[in-house]
Structures are given as structure tokens and as C-alpha cells.
Amino acid sequence: MIKGKFIDNLPKVYGIYTGGFLVFIIIMAIAEQAGMSAKMIGIFFVAFTVLIYALIGWLSRTLQTDAYYVAGRQVPTVFNGMATAADWMSGASFVAMAGGIYFKGYGYMALLVGWTGGYVLVASLLAPYLRKFGCYTVPDFIGTRYGGNLARFSAVIVLTVASFTYVTAQINATGTIASVALDIPFEIAVYVGLASILMCSMLGGMRAVTWTQVAQYIVLIIAYLLPVFWISNNIGAGFFPHFMLADEVARIAELEGQFGFVKNSAADLATVPKGLAGITKPHSSVNATPWAFISLAVCMMAGTASLPHVMMRYFTTPSVRTARRSVGWSLFFIFLLYSSAPMLATLSKISLMDPNLATGIIGKSITEVQALDWYQNWNQAKLMFVSDFNGNGTLELNEFFMKGSAVVLATPEIAGLPYVISGLVAAGGMAAAMSTADGLVLAISNALSHDVYYKIINPKAETAKRLIVARVLLVLIGFAGATIAALEIQGILGSVIWAFDFAMSGLFFPLVLGVWWKRANAPGAVAGMLLGLISGTAYLVWVRSGGSGFLGITQLTFGIVGASVSLVSMIVVSLITAAPDAATQKMVDDVRIPSGKTILGKQH
Amino acid sequence: MSKQEQHWEKTRNLLFITLAIWFVFSIGIFLFGAEMQESSIRPFGYPLTYWFTCQGSLAIFVILIFWFAGRQEKIDDEFGFTEREGEQ
Numbered sequence: 001m002i003k004g005k006f007i008d009n010l011p012k013v014y015g016i017y018t019g020g021f022l023v024f025i026i027i028m029a030i031a032e033q034a035g036m037s038a039k040m041i042g043i044f045f046v047a048f049t050v051l052i053y054a055l056i057g058w059l060s061r062t063l064q065t066d067a068y069y070v071a072g073r074q075v076p077t078v079f080n081g082m083a084t085a086a087d088w089m090s091g092a093s094f095v096a097m098a099g100g101i102y103f104k105g106y107g108y109m110a111l112l113v114g115w116t117g118g119y120v121l122v123a124s125l126l127a128p129y130l131r132k133f134g135c136y137t138v139p140d141f142i143g144t145r146y147g148g149n150l151a152r153f154s155a156v157i158v159l160t161v162a163s164f165t166y167v168t169a170q171i172n173a174t175g176t177i178a179s180v181a182l183d184i185p186f187e188i189a190v191y192v193g194l195a196s197i198l199m200c201s202m203l204g205g206m207r208a209v210t211w212t213q214v215a216q217y218i219v220l221i222i223a224y225l226l227p228v229f230w231i232s233n234n235i236g237a238g239f240f241p242h243f244m245l246a247d248e249v250a251r252i253a254e255l256e257g258q259f260g261f262v263k264n265s266a267a268d269l270a271t272v273p274k275g276l277a278g279i280t281k282p283h284s285s286v287n288a289t290p291w292a293f294i295s296l297a298v299c300m301m302a303g304t305a306s307l308p309h310v311m312m313r314y315f316t317t318p319s320v321r322t323a324r325r326s327v328g329w330s331l332f333f334i335f336l337l338y339s340s341a342p343m344l345a346t347l348s349k350i351s352l353m354d355p356n357l358a359t360g361i362i363g364k365s366i367t368e369v370q371a372l373d374w375y376q377n378w379n380q381a382k383l384m385f386v387s388d389f390n391g392n393g394t395l396e397l398n399e400f401f402m403k404g405s406a407v408v409l410a411t412p413e414i415a416g417l418p419y420v421i422s423g424l425v426a427a428g429g430m431a432a433a434m435s436t437a438d439g440l441v442l443a444i445s446n447a448l449s450h451d452v453y454y455k456i457i458n459p460k461a462e463t464a465k466r467l468i469v470a471r472v473l474l475v476l477i478g479f480a481g482a483t484i485a486a487l488e489i490q491g492i493l494g495s496v497i498w499a500f501d502f503a504m505s506g507l508f509f510p511l512v513l514g515v516w517w518k519r520a521n522a523p524g525a526v527a528g529m530l531l532g533l534i535s536g537t538a539y540l541v542w543v544r545s546g547g548s549g550f551l552g553i554t555q556l557t558f559g560i561v562g563a564s565v566s567l568v569s570m571i572v573v574s575l576i577t578a579a580p581d582a583a584t585q586k587m588v589d590d591v592r593i594p595s596g597k598t599i600l601g602k603q604h
Numbered sequence: 605m606s607k608q609e610q611h612w613e614k615t616r617n618l619l620f621i622t623l624a625i626w627f628v629f630s631i632g633i634f635l636f637g638a639e640m641q642e643s644s645i646r647p648f649g650y651p652l653t654y655w656f657t658c659q660g661s662l663a664i665f666v667i668l669i670f671w672f673a674g675r676q677e678k679i680d681d682e683f684g685f686t687e688r689e690g691e692q
Contacts, residue, residue, distance in 0.1 A: 106653070106654070106657065109657035110634075110657075112657060112658065112662065113656075113657055113661050113662070116661070116662045116665050116666075117626060117629070117630035117661065120622065120623075120626040120630075120665050120672075121626070123669045123672060123673065124619050124622045124623065124672055128676075242659065244648070246649025247649070249650060249651070249654065250649075284650075284651055284654045285651075285654075286637040286638045286641045286653055290634055290635045290636075290637060293637060294631050294634050294635070297631065297634070298631065301630060319687045320687060321673075321677060321680075321686070321687065324672075324673040324676060324677075327669055327673075328666065328670040328673055331665060331666050331669055332666050335662050335663065335665075335666050338662055339658060339659050339663070341658075342657075343658075589608060592608075592612055592615070593608065593611060593683075594685055594686060595680075595686060595687050595688070
């Protein structure tokens with residue numbers, strides 16, 4: 001496969017791929033009619049898609065550093081947008097987001113606003129300038145802009161803390177999906193997930209990850225949108241749900257008023273399996289204070305603009321101009337899924353709640369619900385639970401419990417869609433979790449191999465040796481992540497949000513001020529990174545161990561503390577130490593205009 | 605003022621405008637979430653705040669980035685700072 005030709009043929013290649021995937025779905029649907037078991041369908045979906053990704057990973061193998069680190073800087077705008085969207089949308093976005101909206105309503109929607117609004121910061125403050133810089137990794141920028149190994153190394157520390165927190169959650173998610181779809185124990189499934197992640201990234205680095213992420217985006221977006229549209233049509237809610245669910249939203253509010261939110265006693269709740277929740281908050285009304293909403297959104301936005309695995313995707317475009325436009329395309333592709341998540345939550349809730357619908361279960365007799373096929377399946381999978389607390393024989397709103405992920409995983413079945421859709425959803429979830437894990441593992445191992453090994457430890461290393469070190473580190477990081485994931489310490493969503501707070505605490509201001517404030521210098525940046533990370537972490541530990549916190553800042557928004565400390569310490573330390581030398585000032589000037597050579601050479 | 609300084613001033617002004625719009629739709633309007641929810645403006649029939657959180661703000665961000673990119677390209681062109689093909 002000739003490189004230049006491959007790039008020119010991208011629309012055709014991925015067009016054929018998409019067509020092939022749709023044909024595969026149809027074949028599976030026919031096989032289901034012909035009597036193939038649900039389990040086999042699930043196995044086929046996950047195994048088939050993962051093998052395709054592995055094939056792409058193998059075809060994209062490379063022995064060149066710029067291909068390995070930045071995909072040869074020739075990824076076209078729209079395709080980089082798709083790859084970034086897959087890189088970005090994690091297992092949490094895919095599996096847990098609709099569930100979060102379903103249970104928490106408005107307070108949770110701050111994440112949607114934050115995870116999209118952050119891209120405005122990426123496009124306007126950072127991406128084009130970092131592309132002009134020509135760096136391989138985010139610490140590469142910090143190290144060159146501020147100068148000195150200490151600044152570079154501090155950036156590596158922040159990057160590793162944030163990305164590693166994130167990656168364990170993703171490997172956990174691949175394990176969860178693989179264990180359900182392939183029907184193997186979780187402890188083994190985690191390593192199956194890891195093996196698939198490494199197959200996509202090890203041989204080809206960023207180049208392989210780029211082309212698998214595009215393929216994964218196509219699978220995950222089909223897997224998300226198809227059920228949403230199908231369910232909406234199936235229950236007669238409208239053929240284009242995004243513009244037509246107003247009646248359903250109003251109906252849910254009406255039913256909530258009718259059923260009421262009855263609070264369960266602690267004794268009753270103790271009988272509910274762990275991790276399952278009931279509907280306790282209104283679906284569409286404003287149920288969070290402005291500060292709670294805005295502080296969470298701000299953390300997610302600043303975190304978005306500081307997470308290295310996203311930023312490094314914009315190092316792969318051919319030019320500064322395309323990097324900028326590529327951010328717009330990324331957000332467009334993300335928007336397709338994010339704007340659908342609230343629709344899925346609405347459809348899921350109305351299907352279960354409305355007694356006028358055939359699928360509605362609230363108000364039916366408990367025994368009738370317990371006899372439902374789908375209830376038995378999902379109850380067995382520990383995702384659903386009903387109990388007659390008040391002993392009246394009918395299912396009340398406060399007597400139905402579900403896990404957040406069930407909104408995505410179970411709604412197709414509840415709404416009466418064929419099992420082939422559930423198989424498709426499993427493949428989509430796998431794609432989402434794998435693509436993010438790939439990007440994260442690569443971000444960490446690239447920072448360690450390029451910034452720590454090559455730039456600090458052994459600057460004379462040859463290309464071949466550098467790439468071997470990069471791959472060995474990739475495998476080690478992957479295994480470390482999988483080992484921790486197997487312990488299941490934090491829920492998927494919790495650790496994802498922490499990752500944003502860590503990144504924001506340590507990297508947001510050092511990155512932004514590196515471009516926008518010429519006076520920023522190395523001591524200031526080091527102080528900003530380290531003090532920001534330390535104070536944010538300290539606040540998290542304090543709140544986690546029972547501390548009361550201040551200003552309503554919770555363990556999900558500790559980045560506000562970290563970033564504030566980071567900003568203040570960076571400015572103060574920069575001002576009391578010497579201004580950057582003329583060469584650095586000139587470098588910043590050069591970064592600010594798109595034309596001319598990149599600061600760092602093509603191969604460095 | 606040198607050509608480069610003028611370019612940077614325009615770039616910075618564009619940034620301020622972009623961030624101002626961003627601020628309104630990511631932070632500003634949510635100061636009034638409860639009030640907006642009661643508004644009689646209901647896009648596609650959804651309550652206003654609810655609509656902004658699930659579609660409105662998100663769509664505005666997408667459009668904003670493309671608008672910003674277009675304006676920045678114009679500024680770069682004006683000062684002759686646009687990259688030429690193959691120059692990296």
C-alpha cells in the first residue's frame with residue numbers, strides 16, 4: 001500500500017469499509033432470523049470488528065519516527081476530525097453518558113456542555129500554535145518553549161498522572177464489554193481488551209492509531225445512532241428524534257408529577273444490588289445550582305484543552321490551517337453522538353415509564369414485570385432490579401432500579417428491537433473504549449520514550465532504538481493499566497472526570513501562557529505545573545477523606561483549586577525571575593504566525 | 605507597528621470575540637438556568653435551558669469554531685502569513 005496513494009483514496013477506502021460493515025450488520029440480522037443465538041451474534045460482532053482494527057494496525061506499521069509519533073503529518077482535516085472524535089469519546093461517553101443523563105438530569109448535562117465547549121478553547125488558544133511548533137508530544141512543546149529538562153519532566157509527570165487515571169477506566173470498559181459479549185470472566189477479558197488495544201498501536205504508533213480510530217468512529221457512531229432512530233420510530237415518538245421529542249419530555253414531567261418521587265428507606269435500599277439506582281430526579285427541570293453546573297462545566301472545558309491525547313491529534317494535520325479546521329470537524333463528529341445521548345435517555349425513560357406504551361412497566365404488577373424476558377436477562381446480568389417495597393403488588397417508580405449503562409445496553413431490547421442491535425451496540429462500546437485507550441497509552445508511552453528517554457536520558461539514540469524503546473514502553477504502560485483496571489478501584493465515570501481535573505490543574509495555564517504570554521519562563525512554568533498538580537491532588541485527597549471542602553468545590557471539580565494555584569504561582573514566579581532570553585521570545589513570535597518553518601524540525 | 609504586531613493584535617481581538625461568545629453559551633446563560641427554563645421561547649417545543657444543554661450550546665460551539673477558523677484564515681491572508689503548499 002503506497003502512502004501517498006492511500007491518503008488520496010481515503011474517502012473510497014472508508015466508504016467501502018462502511019458499506020462492508022453495513023452488509024455485515026444485515027448478514028447478522030439474517031443469521032438471527034435463521035436462528036443464530038444471541039451469544040454467537042455478540043461474539044461475531046466484537047470479534048469481527050476487533051480483527052479489522054488489528055488488520056489496519058498491522059497495515060500501518062512503520063519504522064520512521066515522524067510516522068510513529070505524528071502519523072507523518074498528513075492526516076486530512078475531516079479524517080483527523082473523525083479520529084479525534086473516536087479518541088475523545090470514551091467508553092464513558094458511549095456507555096455511561098445517556099445513563100448519567102437518565103438518572104441525574106440537568107446537573108449531569110454540565111458534562112455535555114463542558115466536553116464540547118472545551119473545543120472552542122482548543123481551537124482558539126492552542127491547537128494551531130502547537131501544530132506550528134511542530135512538536136511530537138505535549139511535553140515536547142513545554143520543554144522547548146520554556147527550555148530545560150525540569151520543565152519537560154514536570155510536563156511528563158502531569159501528563160502521566162492525568163492520562164493514566166483515564167486509561168485504567170478505558171481498559172476497564174473494554175474488559176467489561178469483552179466479558180459480556182464474549183462471555184468470559186472479567187479478569188481475563190481485561191487482558192483480551194489490552195491485547196486488542198496493543199495490536200492497534202504497537203506496530204504503527206500514531207499512524208496506526210489514526211487509521212484505526214477513523215474505523216472505530218464509523219462503527220461507534222452507527223452503533224449509537226441506529227438504535228436511537230429505530231427506537232424513536234418504533235414507539236411512535238417521531239422519525240427524527242432530535243427535533244421531535246418535546247412531547248415525550250413533557251410527558252415524562254407529567255408522569256413524574258403523577259407518580260411522585262417517593263424516598264426509599266435505608267433498609268429498603270440496602271436490598272438493592274450495588275451500583276443500581278432508581279429515578280429520583282426530574283428529567284428536564286433545572287435541578288442544580290448555577291455554581292454546581294458551571295463549575296463542573298468549566299473543569300471539563302479546561303481539562304479538554306489540557307489533555308495530551310487530544311492535543312497530539314492536531315500535530316498530525318498537514319498545516320496550521322487544517323489543524324484549526326480539524327478541531328471544528330472533531331466537534332461536529334462529537335456533536336452527532338452527544339446530541340443523541342439526551343434523546344436516548346428520554347426514549348429509554350418514556351419506554352419504561354409511560355403506562356400507555358406497551359413497553360411501560362411502572363404501574364404494572366410486580367409478577368408481570370418479573371416474568372418479562374428482557375427483565376430476567378438484565379436482572380441476571382445485575383443491571384436491573386425490582387422489589388415491592390410497599391407490598392401493594394404493583395411496581396412503583398421508586399421500586400425500579402437500573403444500572404446507568406443499561407440505558408444504552410438494554411433500551412434496544414426493551415423497545416423490542418432485534419438482538420442484532422444489541423450486538424452492534426456492544427461493538428460500538430468496544431470501539432469507543434478501545435480508541436480512547438489507544439490514544440492514551442500512546443500519549444503516555446510517547447512522552448516517556450521521546451521526552452524522557454530520547455531528550456533527557458539518551459539524546460544520541462538512533463531511530464531504530466528509539467522506536468524499540470517506544471514500543472516496549474507502550475506494552476509496559478498497557479499492562480500496568482490493565483493490572484490496575486482488573487482491581488476495579490473507581491467507577492468508569494469517576495476516574496474519567498478526575499483525569500480532566502488533573503490535566504487542568506497541571507497543564508492548562510502552562511500551555512496557554514506558553515503561547516499567549518511571552519514573559520512566561522521556565523521557573524514559572526515548573527511552579528505552575530507542579531504546584532497546580534500538588535494542590536489539586538491535595539484537595540482531592542482532603543475531600544475524599546472526609547474534608548468539608550470550600551466554595552462548593554467537590555471531588556469532581558478539584559481542578560478549579562489546582563488551576564487557580566497553577567495560574568497564580570506561574571505568574572508570580574515568572575515575574576520574580578528573569579525574563580526569557582531573546583531566542584525564546586523570537587520563538588514565541590514565530591509560533592504566532594502560520595507561515596514559515598516549524599520550530600522543531602520534521603524529524604527530531 | 606510592524607506587520608507581525610498588527611497581525612497579532614487582530615488575532616488577539618478575534619480571540620477575545622470568540623471567547624466572549626464561548627463564555628455566553630458555556631457559562632453565562634447557565635447563571636439563569638432556572639429563569640430560562642420558564643421562558644416561553646421553546647425551540648422545537650423543548651424547555652429552553654434543557655434545549656441549550658442537549659443541543660443549543662453544543663451546536664453553537666461547532667459553528668463558532670468554523671467561524672473562528674474562517675476569520676483567522678482571513679487575517680493570516682491579509683498579512684501574507686498563510687502557509688504555502690509543502691512548506692513545513
